[in-house]
Amino acid sequence: MNDSESRPARDRIVADHAQIASLLPGAKTPWILQARRIALDRFAQAGFPSMRDEEWKYTSVAAIEKRAFTAMPNGAGPGGLESGIATHLFADLAGHRLVFVDGRAAPALSLVGRLPFGVSVGTLGDMLERTPEALEPFLPQIHHQTIFGSLNTAFMSDGAYVHLPRGVVLEEPIQLLFVATSPNAAIHPRNLIVAEAGAQATVIEHYVGRDGVEYFTNAVTQIFAAEGAAVEHCKLQQEATQGFHVGAIHVAQGRDSRFVSHSMAFGAALARNDITTQFDAAGCSATLNGLYVAGGRQHIDHHTRIDHAQPDGTSREYYRGVLDGRSRGVFNGKVIVHAGAQHTDAEQLNHNLLLSEGSEIDTKPQLEIYADDVKCTHGATVGQLDDTQLFYLRSRGVEEATARALLTYAFAQDVIDRIRIAPVRARLKQLLLSRLPQGHRIRELA
Amino acid sequence: MHAMLEVRNLQVRVDDKPILSGLDLTVAAGEVHAIMGPNGSGKSTLAQVLAGRESFVVTGGEVRYRGRDLLAMAPEERAREGVFLAFQYPVEIPGVSNVYLLKSALNSVRKHQGLPELDAVEFLALVRQKMKRMQMPDELLYRAVNEGFSGGEKKRNEILQMAMLEPRLAILDETDSGLDIDALQVVANGINALRSPERAMILVTHYQRLLDYVVPDQVHVLAHGRIVKSGGRELAFELEQRGYAWLEAQAPSGAPSTPGAVTP
Numbered sequence: 153m154n155d156s157e158s159r160p161a162r163d164r165i166v167a168d169h170a171q172i173a174s175l176l177p178g179a180k181t182p183w184i185l186q187a188r189r190i191a192l193d194r195f196a197q198a199g200f201p202s203m204r205d206e207e208w209k210y211t212s213v214a215a216i217e218k219r220a221f222t223a224m225p226n227g228a229g230p231g232g233l234e235s236g237i238a239t240h241l242f243a244d245l246a247g248h249r250l251v252f253v254d255g256r257a258a259p260a261l262s263l264v265g266r267l268p269f270g271v272s273v274g275t276l277g278d279m280l281e282r283t284p285e286a287l288e289p290f291l292p293q294i295h296h297q298t299i300f301g302s303l304n305t306a307f308m309s310d311g312a313y314v315h316l317p318r319g320v321v322l323e324e325p326i327q328l329l330f331v332a333t334s335p336n337a338a339i340h341p342r343n344l345i346v347a348e349a350g351a352q353a354t355v356i357e358h359y360v361g362r363d364g365v366e367y368f369t370n371a372v373t374q375i376f377a378a379e380g381a382a383v384e385h386c387k388l389q390q391e392a393t394q395g396f397h398v399g400a401i402h403v404a405q406g407r408d409s410r411f412v413s414h415s416m417a418f419g420a421a422l423a424r425n426d427i428t429t430q431f432d433a434a435g436c437s438a439t440l441n442g443l444y445v446a447g448g449r450q451h452i453d454h455h456t457r458i459d460h461a462q463p464d465g466t467s468r469e470y471y472r473g474v475l476d477g478r479s480r481g482v483f484n485g486k487v488i489v490h491a492g493a494q495h496t497d498a499e500q501l502n503h504n505l506l507l508s509e510g511s512e513i514d515t516k517p518q519l520e521i522y523a524d525d526v527k528c529t530h531g532a533t534v535g536q537l538d539d540t541q542l543f544y545l546r547s548r549g550v551e552e553a554t555a556r557a558l559l560t561y562a563f564a565q566d567v568i569d570r571i572r573i574a575p576v577r578a579r580l581k582q583l584l585l586s587r588l589p590q591g592h593r594i595r596e597l598a
Numbered sequence: 599m600h601a602m603l604e605v606r607n608l609q610v611r612v613d614d615k616p617i618l619s620g621l622d623l624t625v626a627a628g629e630v631h632a633i634m635g636p637n638g639s640g641k642s643t644l645a646q647v648l649a650g651r652e653s654f655v656v657t658g659g660e661v662r663y664r665g666r667d668l669l670a671m672a673p674e675e676r677a678r679e680g681v682f683l684a685f686q687y688p689v690e691i692p693g694v695s696n697v698y699l700l701k702s703a704l705n706s707v708r709k710h711q712g713l714p715e716l717d718a719v720e721f722l723a724l725v726r727q728k729m730k731r732m733q734m735p736d737e738l739l740y741r742a743v744n745e746g747f748s749g750g751e752k753k754r755n756e757i758l759q760m761a762m763l764e765p766r767l768a769i770l771d772e773t774d775s776g777l778d779i780d781a782l783q784v785v786a787n788g789i790n791a792l793r794s795p796e797r798a799m800i801l802v803t804h805y806q807r808l809l810d811y812v813v814p815d816q817v818h819v820l821a822h823g824r825i826v827k828s829g830g831r832e833l834a835f836e837l838e839q840r841g842y843a844w845l846e847a848q849a850p851s852g853a854p855s856t857p858g859a860v861t862p
Contacts, residue, residue, distance in 0.1 A: 539653065544689035544743075547649050548703035548759065549677035549710070562693025593702075 161217045162199045166192065168222055169306055176309055178280035187292055191305035198299050207298075210482045210514040211424055211453045216396050221338035221368040223307045224254065237261055240329055240360050240390075245575045247324030248273050253331045255339035256310050265324075270317035273326055276342050277310035286315070290344055290376055293404065295430045296457065300398045304372040308342035311371075316351035316381075325354040325386075325573055332361035332369060332395060343373040347381035349406070354384040356576060359399075359419070361392030371399040377409040379433070384412040386576055390583070391419035393448075400426040407433035414571050415442040415454060416580055418587065423452045429467075430459040431493070442471040443567040443580075445587055446479035446511075453482035460493040460523075469500040472567045474560055475511035485530070486518040493523045500530040505537065505563050507556075557588040600665035602627045602767055602798040603648075609658035610640075610647055610823075617643045619823035620659070625767070628795040632809055632834060633802045635820035636842040641802045642686055644820070645771040648800075649683035650676050663767065677703070678710035680766030684756035684773050686802075691743040696755065699743050700725055704762050728761045731791065733784050750781040757788040768792065769800045774808035786811030806834035821846045 169192055178184035200217045201208040237251060250273070251261035257275040264273050279287055294301060312328045330341055347353055359369060369391060377383045383403075391397045397420040403411050415425055429438045444452040458467045473481040481504065489496045504513045517530035537559050545555035561584060568580045585591035603625040610618040617640045625631050635641050647654050648661065650673030661668040663681065671679065691699070705715040716724065726736065732754045744752050753773055760768055770789065774782055789812050793799070801812060809817075809831065817833040818825045819842070826845050827833065837845075 540689050541691050543649075543651055543673060544685065544691065545694075545699070546673035547677055547683055547685075548699060549674050549706040549763070550699075550702055551674045551706070552672070554702075555674075558694055559691070562691065565693050 159199075162196060164220065165303070166196050172223060176307070177277045178284055181280070181284040183288060183292075184280060184284055188306050191302040194297070194302040195299055195306060201299055207455065210480075211422075211451065213398075213422070213424075215422060216368055216398075219336070219366060219368070221336055221396075223338045223340060224334065237329065237331055240331070240358065242327055242356070242575045242579065245325060245327060245573065247327060249327040249329065250275065250312050251329045251331065252310060252341060254334050254337050255330075255341055268320050268322065271320055271322060272313060272315040274313045275310055276308070276313045276344060279313045279344075280309075287313075287344065290346055290374060293376075294372075294374065294402050295404065295459070296402065296426075296428050298400060298426060300370050300424075301372055301400055304340045304342055304370050304400075307338070307340040307370075308372070309340065311342040311344070311373075312355075313343075314345045314353065314355065316347045316353055318348040319350040320348075321352040322354070325356050327356045328358060330357075330359045330369065330371070332359075332367045332392065333365065334367065335365050337367045339367065339369045339371075341369070341371040343371070345373065345375045345383060345385075347375075347377050347383050349379040350381060351378070352382040354386070354573065356386045356388065356573070358388045358390065359397060360390050361395040361419070363392045364394065365392060366394045366396075367392075368396045369399070371397075373399070373401045375401065375403040375411065377403065377411055378406040380408050381406065382410040384572070386414040386571060386573065387416065387425075388576070388580070389415070389417040389419055389423055389425070391423065393419070393421060395420045397423040399424070401428070403427075403429035403438070405429060405431050405433070405436040405438065408435040409433075410437050412439045413441065414567075415440070416568070417442070417444040417446075417452045417454070418583055420452070421450060423450075425454045426457075427454070428457040428459070431462050431465040434462045435464045436462070437466040439467070440469045440471075441567055441570045443564055444471075444473045444475075444481050444483075445564060445584060446474070446481055447476040447587065448479060449477065450479040451482075452479070453484075455482075455484045455486070457486040458488070458498065460487070460489040460496040460498065462490075463492065463494045463496070465493060466497045467499070469502075470567065470570070471502045472564060473502075473504040473513060474507065474564050475504065475513055476507040478508070478510040480511070481513040481515075483513070483515045483532075484518060485516070487520070487528065487530070489519075489521040489523050489526050489528065491522040494525045496523060496526040496528065498526070498528040502532040503563075504532075504534045505560060506534060507537070507560065554590045554593045557590040558594050560588055561585065561591075561594055600662065601625060602629075602664060603668075603800075604662045605659070606661075607659035608644075608647070608661060609656065610643055611655045611657050612643065612653070617654075617823055618647070621820070621824055623818065623825060625798045625800060627766075627798050629815045630793065630799045630801065630812065632814040632817045633800060633820055633825075634804065634806070634817060634834065634837055636846065637804070639820045640823045641804075641820050642771055645683055645686075645769045645800070645802050648769055649673060649681065674706070677763070678707050682760050682763055682765035682768045684753075684760055684768065684770040686771040686773075686775065688744045688747075688752040688756050690745045690747075692745050694743050695740055696743050697725070697739040700739075700759065700762055703759065707763055725758075725762060728758055731761070732758050732788050734758060749776040750778065753777055753781070753785055754788070757785055761788060761792060764792070766796065767798050767800070769802065771802045772804060773801070774803055774805065782808065783811065806838045809834045819845050
């Protein structure tokens with residue numbers, strides 16, 4: 153797409169911003185205003201990425217650009233949604249939950265229980281309006297700026313704000329549910345999770361949408377794990393079939409901190425996830441697990457980046473994909489071992505199962521190593537179901553369609569089983585079964 | 599009255615290479631037949647073709663099972679009709695538990711036979727009893743199918759599956775290979791326990807060792823894709839003494855001159 157063609161979409165978005173800028177939270181705070189202005193300028197300069205851009209080589213966002221998605225400063229009211237939303241919540245999960253409808257907090261649907269002293273679990277909208285100074289050390293700090301990230305900064309209006317003071321361990325997970333309901337909405341959730349030294353938390357970030365509605369989610373989550381902190385993040389992308397999802401998770405890790413990410417992508421017509429973590433001090437560890445399950449004409453892209461910027465870091469990356477129909481998957485796993493990051497131990501694996509002739513995967517491990525005393529491995533596979541395994545199951549009386557579903561299920565389950573939260577595992581397994589032909593036959597496995 | 603299994607002039611190719619070239623075999627209910635032969639003679643191919651492995655191309659001949667055209671049946675249909683193959687190399691299936699496979703296999707066969715499916719309690723009682731006979735620890739039930747099993751455990755697991763499914767026609771492909779003498783006895787006891795006037799068995803084996811424990815009614819020698827000699831149990835002893843070369847030399851012309859590597 154050349155520049156003149158993409159201009160109108162860009163101009164429209166800049167004009168939209170001018171219209172609602174004064175209504176966005178934090179409009180009275182100079183540094184927020186400036187951050188938004190810089191971000192919007194970046195977007196206006198660059199426009200949407202094209203497939204000439206190396207980072208977007210296999211994913212075209214022309215479909216997003218073409219549609220006139222519009223940001224709504226106030227969101228739609230959550231009225232009448234209670235029953236529909238209840239089905240998405242993890243009712244069997246103790247803990248705290250924040251629900252956002254079309255990008256704005258829905259307090260009536262949210263529930264924050266008793267919290268340990270000093271812990272904040274609230275909304276970014278409130279923070280931007282009332283206590284922006286608490287955000288200033290974190291919000292502008294993103295290691296890897298992207299165009300969609302800039303767009304998010306320009307339009308961000310709400311999301312989750314979680315702050316854990318030093319040493320606090322929050323046992324129960326925090327559940328964030330983002331529900332899209334309005335046609336043509338551009339929704340820009342922004343989440344900020346800060347774990348001070350030694351603090352621990354688990355956050356579930358869950359995206360759903362109303363079926364038959366076209367909308368665009370453009371989310372950014374920032375996580376700061378200070379010295380010795382541990383953050384586990386589980387993202388469940390279950391957007392509606394006509395939804396578009398671009399989401400980034402950016403993590404900054406302090407000394408000896410631990411970060412675990414699970415990115416489970418099942419939904420959306422087009423989905424792109426960027427997950428980056430930077431080891432800012434020695435002894436960090438990060439585990440990135442992911443599963444993408446796509447069918448029809450779905451397109452699901454994961455780009456991950458781990459910056460081993462300091463010594464003694466460990467990273468494990470384990471992604472699997474199941475692609476059917478004419479769907480397409482993209483996995484790009486970048487691991488950069490910077491000069492001086494000695495004793496880095498990095499391992500990356502990406503396995504893909506193509507269930508149909510028309511499905512496609514582009515998988516690319518990308519290791520850049522500038523230190524000499526390191527251990528880095530990677531591997532990627534693309535394959536079909538194993539004929540010998542299929543025959544073995546069939547020779548025991550299991551019919552072919554069920555045998556195929558069973559092997560596919562087993563393949564994907566491997567990633568799901570890495571999640572520690574039982575209700576989330578159970579939900580994912582049910583979701584996986586519902587996507588497999590004959591899934592009901594193997595339900596008792598889940 | 600049909601024989602359990604009638605194989606007539608069976609011809610099979612793999613990658614355009616003839617592996618079976620006109621094989622005849624008739625097995626009646628209640629009989630145990632041993633099929634012996636050198637490596638590459640086509641023994642495993644025969645076993646896999648009978649179970650329905652699709653990578654083998656049948657280019658001629660016919661196979662009737664209880665009067666029906668076996669080759670027209672899908673592998674799962676054969677299993678439900680009572681055909682069972684104990685694999686030479688039991689397949690590992692990560693992520694699928696042994697108990698799940700056993701239960702779904704048993705219930706699919708029972709359903710096909712018009713029997714009620716077993717519930718979890720009935721099933722576990724049955725499988726535990728059979729596992730005891732095979733001297734298998736309960737723990738193997740909950741492991742992934744054959745994953746991380748020792749060679750002996752894999753073979754026992756095959757016989758356990760056979761004991762659960764109670765097939766009409768059991769084909770045991772080199773079930774004795776890789777077993778130490780104790781394991782061989784356990785496996786042989788498992789096989790013998792299933793001998794019955796209603797059941798036929800085909801033991802594919804390279805050595806006569808298994809036949810000391812499971813005494814066959816007939817022994818056939820397969821060479822160059824055909825049965826070149828049949829006899830009683832004493833034929834197995836003769837083979838043990840004399841090897842296979844004298845029979846291979848007698849194989850009719852037209853057979854491939856070099857025995858090809860056959861099956862995994």
